[in-house]
Amino acid sequence: MIEAIGLTKRYGAKTAVYNLSFQVRPGTVTGFLGPNGSGKSTTMRMILGLDNPSAGHVTIAGHPYRKLPNAPRHVGALLDAKAVHGGRHARNHLLSLAQLSGIPARRVDEVLGVVGLQDVAKKRSKGFSLGMGQRLGIAAALLGDPQVLLFDEPVNGLDPEGILWVRNLMKQLAAEGRTVFVSSHLMSEMALTAEHLIVIGRGQLLADMSVKAFISANSADFARVRTPDPDPQAREKLTAALTESGGQVLPEQDGALRVTGLPLPRISDVAHAAGVRLWELSPHQASLEEAYMRMTQGAVDYRSTTDQRAGLQQPAGPQEPYAPPVPGHDQPGWYAPPPPQQGGQPFTMPQGAPGQPYGAPAGPGPYAAQAPAPTPHTDNEDSR
Numbered sequence: 001m002i003e004a005i006g007l008t009k010r011y012g013a014k015t016a017v018y019n020l021s022f023q024v025r026p027g028t029v030t031g032f033l034g035p036n037g038s039g040k041s042t043t044m045r046m047i048l049g050l051d052n053p054s055a056g057h058v059t060i061a062g063h064p065y066r067k068l069p070n071a072p073r074h075v076g077a078l079l080d081a082k083a084v085h086g087g088r089h090a091r092n093h094l095l096s097l098a099q100l101s102g103i104p105a106r107r108v109d110e111v112l113g114v115v116g117l118q119d120v121a122k123k124r125s126k127g128f129s130l131g132m133g134q135r136l137g138i139a140a141a142l143l144g145d146p147q148v149l150l151f152d153e154p155v156n157g158l159d160p161e162g163i164l165w166v167r168n169l170m171k172q173l174a175a176e177g178r179t180v181f182v183s184s185h186l187m188s189e190m191a192l193t194a195e196h197l198i199v200i201g202r203g204q205l206l207a208d209m210s211v212k213a214f215i216s217a218n219s220a221d222f223a224r225v226r227t228p229d230p231d232p233q234a235r236e237k238l239t240a241a242l243t244e245s246g247g248q249v250l251p252e253q254d255g256a257l258r259v260t261g262l263p264l265p266r267i268s269d270v271a272h273a274a275g276v277r278l279w280e281l282s283p284h285q286a287s288l289e290e291a292y293m294r295m296t297q298g299a300v301d302y303r304s305t306t307d308q309r310a311g312l313q314q315p316a317g318p319q320e321p322y323a324p325p326v327p328g329h330d331q332p333g334w335y336a337p338p339p340p341q342q343g344g345q346p347f348t349m350p351q352g353a354p355g356q357p358y359g360a361p362a363g364p365g366p367y368a369a370q371a372p373a374p375t376p377h378t379d380n381e382d383s384r
Contacts, residue, residue, distance in 0.1 A: 001025055001179055002047060002148065006056030009042050009203075016042045017203040019056070024181045024198070026147070029174045031194030031211070032183040033292060035300045039203040040183050041079070044150055047181075048077055060148055072101040076141035077150040081133040081157075086126030090117055090136055093125060094143060103144055111139040116165075130157030138166070148179040155189060167193045187289035199292070201299025211288060218295045219286030223264055225271075226256040226280035234276045241274040242267065256280060 002024035009017040017039040024030045034040050045051040047058050049065035060068060060075055068074050084093055094108045112118045115135040120128075125136060134157050141149055151170075155163045170193050174180045184190050190197075190211075197214050199207040207214055225242075227234040239249045239257065247262040247270075259267055264283060271278050286294075 002058065002060055002181060003062075004043070004047070004056070004058040007043065007046060007053050007058055008055035009039070009046060009051060010054040015203060017046070017053075017200075020200065020203065020205055021056075022198050022205060022208050024179055025196075026179040027174055027177050028195045029170050029180045029182060029193055030196045030198060031190045032181060032198050032200075033185075033187075033190065033296075034200040034206075035296050038200050038299065040200065041152060042203075043200070044077075044079060044152055044181075044183065047150065048075070048079070070101060070144075072097070072103070072144040072146070074144070074146050075148045075150070076144060076146040077152075078134075078137040078141045078154055079150070079152045081130070081137035084125045084133065084136060087124055089122050090125055090128075090139075091121040093136065094139060097140055097143055101144055107143060107145070111142045114142060114169075115139040131159060131162055134158055135162070138169075146178070148181075149173060150181045152183045153185070154182060155184065155186060163189060187287070187292055191288035199295065201296050206295055206299070214295075215286055215288055215291045218291035221260075221283065221285050223259045223262070223267055224252070224256050224280060224282045224284055225259050225267060225278060227276055228279055237274055238271055238276045241270050241276070245270050 004023075005021050007017055007020040008015070020039070020043065032040055032043075042051060046053050047060070047065065057064065065071055065075065088096075091108060091112065094111065095105060097103075098105060098108050109118070109121075112121050115138050117132065117135055117139065120132065125133065128136065134154060138151070138154060141151065154170075155166050158166060167189065170180055170182060174195075182190075182194065194211055196210050197207060198205070199214070207217075209217070225238070227238055235255075235257065242249050242257075242259055242262065245262060245266065247267070248260045250258045252258050262270070264281060268278070268281060271281075
């Protein structure tokens with residue numbers, strides 16, 4: 001198990017990670033999500049002892065990484081697939097790592113087979129594609145048959161078959177009782193791979209919950225209802241009936257109705273009582289990507305501006321940076337850290353119900369309000 005308590009990392013006047021506490025438990029794939037520059041890579045480096053925290057601590061199986069006896073036997077990691085001497089053969093690279101940790105040479109051939117590189121084992125890594133480099137990095141992580149594994153963007157550069165292989169590998173490792181911690185920007189892949197999520201923004205914890213709970217807490221489920229297209233009166237009649245029954249009805253661009261506040265059986269009963277035929281009655285639940293975008297909207301540091309096509313279009317005058325509207329951003333339970341401020345001005349997270357973040361109960365717990373903190377800033381070392 002990985003446990004971080006009050007983890008903080010400062011680079012001079014900049015704070016990359018602040019007061020971060022979480023647990024990564026064995027037997028499940030835990031996804032590690034956050035916008036670029038949110039502190040994910042810095043956090044992983046602190047877990048592996050590559051960076052010293054400015055405050056707090058992080059342990060693996062109850063010990064700091066540097067105090068683990070023969071750490072590669074306990075922990076495997078893929079942080080940078082390019083961290084390989086280009087002149088070495090794939091097998092020689094793994095063999096040197098194995099010899100440093102007292103791992104038998106036969107294990108090298110085993111992991112080369114696991115990642116599918118046995119046919120290129122004697123090729124120099126400088127000729128590897130990005131996907132082949134990722135496979136070699138995963139092989140290095142598996143070399144010591146560790147109980148704890150950390151992967152930073154493991155599917156980067158892989159083709160669809162490779163992505164499916166990584167997904168199944170992660171699940172298999174977790175099913176064996178190992179601790180699997182995976183950072184990725186591919187929300188669709190995380191939805192299929194991870195069971196639990198840790199989400200950070202600007203170096204602070206935003207969420208620590210199951211994927212299902214995360215989507216439910218950060219999305220507004222609704223029902224899509226459609227009446228016969230040639231009959232606009234039926235739609236108006238149904239809208240009035242649903243509103244009287246306590247539902248909220250909004251028109252969709254394609255002519256359907258978006259209904260919230262009523263379960264599907266109740267919508268069907270109301271339509272039947274009003275004598276309105278339905279051509280569609282379907283539930284809609286947000287994807288992980290939609291829920292993630294809604295939660296982290298206020299923690300994104302880099303936004304695109306309008307492309308003026310090198311002066312070919314006349315600018316419309318000064319504009320604010322584009323910020324897409326976030327449905328429900330003014331609802332209780334929605335929260336993201338404020339943008340960075342000069343001088344490290346402190347801020348306080350919302351406290352108590354109903355403003356407690358993400359539907360968490362008031363009072364002590366993983367979502368209890370933290371003490372005022374200096375506004376974290378990102379650093380160049382942590383750009384992912």
